[in-house]
Amino acid sequence: MPRILALDYGVKRTGIAVTDEMQIIASGLTTVATRELMPFLEKYFHDESVEMVLVGEPKQMNYSASESEVLIQEFLKKFSEKFPQMELKRVDERFTSKMAFQSMIDSGMKKNKRKDKALVDEISATIILQTYLYK
Incomplete structure (x- = not known):
């Protein structure tokens, strides 16, 4: 079964999350500079079977x-x-950044690591994907 990919699109960087092949588990994949997003996606789609892309809808x-x-x-x-x-x-992405930050705190992540905005974007993409999967 193909994967589902989620994007937390941003001006500077984009967080990316993906499901497993059974479309059960959402996991953070990476964060890429937005200017490098299209080449990244082209390579990823070549290497992996993806049936759908979810893009966060900021409201x-x-x-x-x-x-x-x-x-x-x-x-x-x-x-x-x-x-x-x-x-x-499109998936409503309101509060995903706050939820991502809170999940970092809840998981016991050190303060220095919580300042990593790329990680926040990746976790936000994972929340966008989970929102879609579990609705």
């Missing part, structure tokens, strides 16, 4: 789109042109 508390949505829409257009057969879905 304000009143459900309106956040300022970063414009950049995400540009990425989605490029993604769809490059990978026209790949299914894309």
Whole structure:
């Protein structure tokens, strides 16, 4: 069975999470510089079977789109042109960064490690993926 990939898209870097082949477990994969995201995805799709990509949808508390949505829409257009057969879905990502930070605290992670924004992005992508899997 193909995997599902989730992206926590950001201006500087993008957190990436992926399911196992049975689509049961969501795990953080990595964080890449956003400018390197398309080549990373191209290689990953070549090496692994992926049936769907989830992209976080940042919203304000009143459900309106956040300022970063414009950049995400540009990425989605490029993604769809490059990978026209790949299914894309959006997942509400409100609070994922706060949840990621809290999970770092709850797991006993040291303060220095919790300052690693790349790790927060990867955990946020994992939460986006879990949200989709367990809804």
